[in-house]
Amino acid sequence: MPINILMPALSPTMEKGNLAKWLKKEGDTVKSGDVIAEIETDKATMEVEAVDEGTIAKILVAEGTADVPVNDIIAILATEGEDVKAAASGGGAAKPEAKAEAKAEAKSEAKPEPKAEAKQDAPKPAAAPAPAQAAATNGARVFSSPLARRLAKEAGIDVSRVNGTGPRGRVVAADIEKAKSGGALKSASAGAPAAAGVAAPAMSDQAILGLYEEGSYESVPHDSMRRTIAQRLTAATNSMPTFYLTVDCDLGKLSSAREEINAAAGKDKDGKPNYKLSVNDFVIKAMAVALQKIPEANVSWTEAAMLRHKHSDIGVAVALPFGLITPIIRQAEIKSISAISNEMKELAARAKAKKLKPHEYQGGASSVSNLGMFGIKDFTAVINPPQSSILAVGTGEERAVVRNGQIVAATMMSVTLSCDHRAIDGALGAELITAFKKLIENPVMMVV
Incomplete structure (x- = not known):
């Protein structure tokens, strides 16, 4: 009997994918484990392996097709000894x-229908609605x-x-x-309360288009990554009570330490430095160590229980031409800053090439989002579920500060911590950002 090859779910959140490329064609024989196609998800491009052995009788979804739902039939496989033409014309199981x-x-x-309606009108004892x-x-x-x-x-x-x-x-x-x-969707009935958890759209697409003159805009369809970002962030802002804490950090000692460390970095055989630390590398390390110092904040909320993480897995926001992704530095608290720097560069490069694997950007305890390179002084970031916090990092800049009664110039950086109030209370969030501030202002404490 023919075997259906289905669009696989390559991550827990995947609903649709783009069939980027077929690596096998109709009539090709495949074995279990052979790579047969490349699928673009919302975050990465991944290879699909054959599960069964046989001959590809018919390809139902052409390469380049976008938004193919998970579990849709994409090809038909004829098993050993089966007539390929018959399998192709049969359409699969x-x-x-x-x-x-x-x-x-x-x-x-x-x-x-009349009987069904009559049955509905018959009196019934009070009970839950029939399914x-x-x-x-x-x-x-x-x-x-x-x-x-x-x-x-x-x-x-x-x-x-x-x-x-x-x-x-x-x-x-x-x-x-x-x-x-x-x-x-249909509009909610007048005078009737909206269903719990379902919000009516503010404006339909047609209503929005009606506000602009035809030809005055270009309509660019959403790709799967942009749709997923919209869905997840909408869910986060609608269901997650969030509060924000901001502190200013003095980067004087960090800047000096960074210059000395980079100057002492050896060179590889090509004459390039073995590493070049950025302020963001120190931020990642400081956040990881701060979560270890305040373990009650190193958590994820679930309806049944609080998940307290043993390690500090820190996501780092990477801007892409087609969206945003947060590859994760696992166990960042035990890694050197130079190791974090090199790993982050490698993850960012693969993120931009859409070559990250799901475990490299899913999960995590907290995240860092840095817009300092764009000259942004401070901002608030949206938490990425199931994480319970995210640190928004602004630019380091010279500011006038008061020390010992004197106004002096200092390099300062504003950071804002967004916290999920279900998992982190105000005082606990304050402890976490205070621990971060102490570490970033005294970087030697990160290695203690």
């Missing part, structure tokens, strides 16, 4: 979910398949606001996928 959807739709069609159908905000019945309801629940979508395209307006799985991808 139906996906289990597709079969279940079809079965549910057929069952719905076979069931007479078979959802109720619309205006009290009308909403017909939806079991698979559609499950997908809607997982995505936090109110089924009653989804436009159904199935028989008699029934909401099916494809409608939920369209809604997840930004499809228009």
